[in-house]
Amino acid sequence: MSGHNKWSKIKRQKEAKDLIKGNVFSKISRLITLAVIEGGGIAEPENNIKLRLAMEKAKAVGMPKDNINRAIEKAAGQDRSQLKEIVYEGFGPCGVALMIIATTDNANRTLTEIKNLLERNNGKLASQNSVAYLFKKCGLVILSKKDYREEKILDISDQISAFDISEDEENYYLYFPFENLGRVKEWPAEIDFKPQTIISLSEELTKKVNDLVNILEELDDVQKVFTNL
Helix, strand or coil: CHHHHHHHHHHHHHHHHHHHHHHHHHHHHHHHHHHHHHCCCCCCHHHCHHHHHHHHHHHHCCCCHHHHHHHHHHCCCCCHHHCEEEEEEEECHHHCEEEEEEEECCHHHHHHHHHHHHHHCCCEEECCCCCHHHEEEEEEEEEECCCCCHHHHHHHHHHCCCCEEEECCCEEEEEEEHHHHHHCCCCCEEEEEEECCCCCCCHHHHHHHHHHHHHHHCCCCEEEEEECC
């Protein structure tokens, strides 16, 4: 009986991981499709910066080549005009600012889902430009401390004209001007919204905000949530 229970647990864990992986693949597929649409049908990553970034994400999570090709082909489909990126702004618990980046083919559905989730978790949707001024849109390169020494990080920061560097126990974070994004090809880069001012909360309130961010990012349409926490 214990063997059966162990197998059931393993099966449930695998199903949960597969579900998460499927959700990630779905999100990245939308990014790829949108990148080709916004790039005027250009399907070569070397000539389409957004597509290159999306494909780097796809490779990083082990997304199969067939999935990538289907996402590119979908950009030529009949429903291509429906897919777009929308930035929603809002507030979380204690007035924490939220920038919610979504890729959706149904703006009304996405708006309703985000609004309801915020209201159920002590947050609220905000009007356009209510919190955007609190963030700086930029490029971000994340490099592992296992692979890069501090001297090399400083050298790379000079090469990409980084305006800020931060670190944690595992990584260095190099923030550089958004307009340089197309020129940063040697290191994996992504688009970031860096908060200009930071709010500090208690551990309990921080957990509430992080829980809200996780719930929002579980939505199929939401790609990423940035906060000034």
